[in-house]
Amino acid sequence: MTVRTRFAPSPTGYLHIGGVRTALFNWLFARAHGGQFILRIDDTDQQRNVQEALQPILDGFRWLGLDWDEGADVGGPYGPYYQSQRLDRYQAAVQTLLAQGCAYWDYATAEELKAEMEAAEKEKRPKIYSRRWMAETDADRARFEAEGRTGSVRVKMPREGECRIVDRIRGEVVVPWSGEQDTVIQRSDGTVTYNLANVVDDCDMRITHVIRAEEHLSNTPRQIFLLEALGFPRPEYAHVPFVAEPGSKNKLSKRKIANYLKNAEFKKVYDHAHAITAKLGLETTPESFNPVLVDFYKTVGYLPDAVLNYLVLLGWSAGDRETFTRQDMIALFTLEGVNKSPASLDVQKLLAFQERYFQALPLEQKVERVLPFLLQAGFTVESEVVRQIVEAAGPRLKVAGDILDYSEFFLPDEQVPYDEKALDKHVRKSPGADWVTGLRSLLAAAKPFDAPTLQAQVEEFIAAQSAKPRPVSQTLRVLVTGKEVGFGTYETLAILGRERCLARIDRAITIV
């Protein structure tokens, strides 16, 4: 039998990193077994702009390179893959369940139900519906409806015995049926709920392995009851731990971003990325631009492979090894290697992976990654120059967007901002001030105008002045870049070229 796994996002407008991790495990398992990975859309809660809210999710998957064999956009033999288009299938299932006595029409009002649940809470009993407003016959239905009540359909769960789940990650889990609520499967407006739709879809789409987050473990007995009542085959289950908050065991939530930002390490990574969006002129709010969402990483120039590599290790491991290509992951992935306990999102470690991956990229590819950011920031650039700059920047570029830290190379000479403090320290005051003219003529005469020559000549200058190398180099740097940090001074000079260096020094002199 071919392995078939699925991931079923709701069109919410964003791709949650925890969801991606679960999707990744599904994808890996399918790929590892030569099976199919299906992307189904859970849009029973019919919102208006499904397509619009879905797009960012599909884009995220494509960016990460998690391809799907069937589902949204691509179709397939077991469709439709949108729940909103499968209503008739669900209705049929509800009818079957009703006919078999595994479900019943219920006429309890919201208030009545609430009262029951509160009483149960008070008496410390399991919250189980009494079935007091259950309609067993058509006559009952008519009577309730005459009272002006509207009916919903509930599952009639067993009240005795137990449900045994064999979970590939957790082992055998035994749950007494008596604690399972008669959940609503069809709302009073006729639409169906998640548990029912899920079971029907998984069966129709021939899903063999249900790999999902552990918060669904408690839904599983209910789903098993439904699926057996419907005569469907039982898939294998694997409940993976959820992704937890930074430094806690609570489930990661997009909405708690303000809280996470209080964590210094988390904030550091957020600020780093935020600085890039600021330079791009992008409007962001913590709500939309958020390390909990995949788009965050895409926007500032992380590499999908780095994100994936970090993510796969969040709850899964293969010994001490940490670096995996996609092929490695596929070859090595097993459900048994998935951990049972929740893992917290550590964005700093994700950045560490990104740094490694980005550094390992050949120069040409770094340039390719960096170019869009320069263009987006409005610079007109020559790729040969960019190549030199990226090379000189070396490990200073952690994400592609970091190139914008070095905008002084791309700005016209007359627009380079000078950092006042740097100017004070290295150019206005002695000894820096005493060297400006000398350094200028040195640059005017140097031949050839390349890093080794410049270095040699400046060193001669340093010796002649009986100066220390450090301050001289800093004075030069500030003169041509306006900043006291950057990459090698001589490389910087060489990249800018004689003309631009001289123009900048002349301008610095007028500013001073």
Place this chain on the structure above:
RNA sequence: GGCCCUGUCGUCUAGAGGCCUAGGACACCACCCUUUCAAGGUGGGGACCGGGGUUCGAAUCCCCGCAGGGUCACCA
């Protein structure tokens, strides 16, 4: 509260009774390198939730606690 799940450095984890004086990675600290900033190199601190068993021997097996989490929706 009922039911279920989980518990190794701050974080991700290795660990399937002796290879454990508990290993690796990120982070942190120190030093080295260095024209700034990065990067790099070397070193350091840092954990088996607790208590009982079983065993010659337990992080690993069993029991009892404790702690954390999930779930109990006409959300998915």
